[in-house]
Amino acid sequence: LPHTDHRNRGMRTRLGCLSHKSDSYNDFTAILPDKPNRALKRLSTEEATRWADSFDVLLSHKYGLAAFRAFLKTEFSEENLEFWLACEDFKKTRSAAKLASKAQRIFEEFIDVQAPREVNIDFQTRELTRRNMQEPSLSCFDQAQGKVHSLMEKDSYPRFLRSKIYTDLL
Numbered sequence: 230l231p232h233t234d235h236r237n238r239g240m241r242t243r244l245g246c247l248s249h250k251s252d253s254y255n256d257f258t259a260i261l262p263d264k265p266n267r268a269l270k271r272l273s274t275e276e277a278t279r280w281a282d283s284f285d286v287l288l289s290h291k292y293g294l295a296a297f298r299a300f301l302k303t304e305f306s307e308e309n310l311e312f313w314l315a316c317e318d319f320k321k322t323r324s325a326a327k328l329a330s331k332a333q334r335i336f337e338e339f340i341d342v343q344a345p346r347e348v349n350i351d352f353q354t355r356e357l358t359r360r361n362m363q364e365p366s367l368s369c370f371d372q373a374q375g376k377v378h379s380l381m382e383k384d385s386y387p388r389f390l391r392s393k394i395y396t397d398l399l
Contacts, residue, residue, distance in 0.1 A: 277398040281390050284382040288313075296398065300389045308346035309377050309385070312339040316374040320367050332365035340373060350376050 280287040280296075287293040294310075301307040315335050322328050339348050340358050350358075354373050361369035389395055 274399055277395075280395070284378075284386045287386070287389075296394055297386075297389055300392050300394045301385060303392075303394070304385065304388075306385060308339065308348055309381050311346060312348045313374055313377055313381070315339065316370045319370065322367065328367070329365050332362060332369055335370060336362055340370075348373070348377050349380065 276290065277292070277296075280290060280293045287297055298307060298310055301310050312335070315338070319331055319335060322331055336344075336358065338344055339346055340350070340355060341347070342355070350373050354376050358370060358373045
């Protein structure tokens with residue numbers, strides 16, 4: 230990346246280090262904005278510091294999300310974030326025709342027992358979600374998504390804030 234000043238070069242270096250800590254550099258760069266130079270100019274240490282304010286602040290920032298995803302990959306638990314993001318996308322579905330097929334894909338990918346990226350939820354939540362699949366709605370994953378969000382917030386997020394991935398950005 231071309232550099233324009235010392236601060237941007239330092240931030241790029243830190244983000245570069247972050248990307249190398251991920252299992253795959255391509256996985257990390259795939260979620261970076263289309264115009265990294267412009268976005269890097271706007272990313273500041275203060276913004277990265279704000280990610281510690283709350284889990285939802287972290288999730289709402291594209292680089293925060295990228296950093297958290299890279300961290301989860303090091304813990305082999307990125308399926309939790311991927312499920313949460315899939316649910317967020319699912320809730321934006323406006324086509325009734327697409328709703329059932331999207332719901333089925335999410336269920337088979339993350340919820341069903343022995344799913345390829347099965348999330349860690351309790352039996353009752355899994356069964357409620359299975360029942361919700363009989364008539365999929367925009368809220369059919371709400372309880373499971375809430376459980377996964379809570380798990381990440383209470384478990385992964387505090388470890389992320391102590392991780393080298395995060396502290397190297399400060």
